[in-house]
Amino acid sequence: MENYIFEIIAIAILIGLIPAYIASRKGLSFIQWWIYGTLIFIVALPHSILTGGGGSKICPYCRCYLKINATRCRHCGYDFTEAL
Template sequence: MHTIALIVIIAVSLGIMPAFIAMQKGRSFLIWWVYGTLAFVIAMPHALFLDRGLRFVGGGTRTCGFCRMKVSISAAHCPRCGHEFIEF
């Protein structure tokens, strides 16, 4: 019983490291804390190589994933192919 509690405490503590790194790069601390707790070996390198998440690169435009047309960042659909942009 004490061994399981110790493992849980260590996992939760280790999960803070990738969460803090991801938070510094503009990501959600809570989501990355859970991710780091459950999969520390994967989450730590992922957090280290994560980009800063700049959403407005290119003067307020983004590229459609289907037809590669430059579209305004505020557009809900691509005017050429009609692809719907879903924000996460």
């Protein structure tokens, strides 16, 4: 009976690696998403796929990398909302 519990935990930790990997590819914390994926895989997996995460875009003025959902450049102050 106890072995069965350990097996479930082991599988949860392994499948938790999937959203952790997806999130880490987007520049997010691997460890955080691993724990998240281990605890609530069914939520973490679609969340990791759908999240904008740490994807980056380039500021047209200073050419620095910014988070994909940034509305203002943290270096030169360029406002992306005005460009839309």
